[in-house]
Amino acid sequence: MAEPVVQNTETVRIFDTLTGTQKSAILMMLLGEDEAAEILKNLSPREVQHLGAAMYSVQGVNQETVNDVLDEFLTIIKQQTSIGLGAGNYIRNVLTKALGGDKAQSVLSRITPAASERPIEILDWMDARSISELILDEHPQIVALIISYLDYGLAADVLTLLPQEMQPEIVRRIATLETVQPEAVRELERVMQRKFKQNTTLRASQIGGVKAAAKIMNFTKTAMEGRIMKSIAKDNKTLMTAIQDNMFVFDNLILSDDRSLQTLLRSLPQEAMVLALKGADEALREKLFGCMSTRAAANLKDEMEALGPVRLTEVQEAQKQIINIARKLSDDGTIVLAGRGGDEMV
Structure with missing residues (x-):
């Protein structure tokens, strides 16, 4: 009987930080050039740009991480009754389930042959x-x-x-x-x-x-x-x-669910987080701290204290940077953002 494979801590850490787009990029690089090109033909221009940039960003991942991504993909596929690549109804249904009717229609209007x-x-x-x-x-x-x-x-x-x-x-x-x-x-x-x-x-x-x-x-x-x-x-x-x-502003983050915020926080530069939270409302700070590990929250608080007074313009630009990252993750379907008045911003 084969012994179970023990993953090293570094591999687990790398896998946990990968976005959905980066995992897709790794799978794309496992395909042959012709097959990868066929998939790209079915993506919108912005999706091609995002996926292409992700392919560059994952060039150095180790083989164990690649195996983890492939295992996750196979697990997901096994839960599906069929893949159905290229089927119009399948694509429409998947997009609608993943993005909702309005956004799915917006994406379809960009990628269907009639629109192109x-x-x-x-x-x-x-x-x-x-x-x-x-x-x-x-x-x-x-x-x-x-x-x-x-x-x-x-x-x-x-x-x-x-x-x-x-x-x-x-x-x-x-x-x-x-x-x-x-x-x-x-x-x-x-x-x-x-x-x-x-x-x-x-x-x-x-x-x-x-x-x-x-x-x-x-x-x-x-x-x-x-x-x-x-x-x-x-x-x-x-x-x-x-x-x-x-407009989706930094304070709107308090309306988003904890899971989305946890995913967002893993994607943010530490320096931007420190600056942005310096000017954040106390309730929002506590919500974001609550979505981190106790150690990560303590480290962030220490950095904020050590930073001292900062210009308001620096805080605003850091918050804007975070909102841009949040919107990109939302557009990728990785997180869900809640906007003002309870409206969903997708």
């Missing part, structure tokens, strides 16, 4: 600077429409690269977008055809809105956020308040 023929989708494969240069000379409404189609993090990067005087107007237009009718999309497609020389199928689209503007603002720097919100408030204070109310 739209010229606007080419932007997802471009970097922020290229997109900003591409749309700089367009009408603000066209710019707002295009930015509304982008992943929120990419949209924030594009917004940052546009002229400062233009930024509040773009955010205001995004926040007041609702259902975009075919005639408006037709004008947008004309712009894209001019850029990429392609045809496309038109349909009414639900893009933009206060929530989209808020999510884009979540990814901007604190100073930029304050300047844009102040400018919007001059023309429409109600709109500014609506955007703020839909």
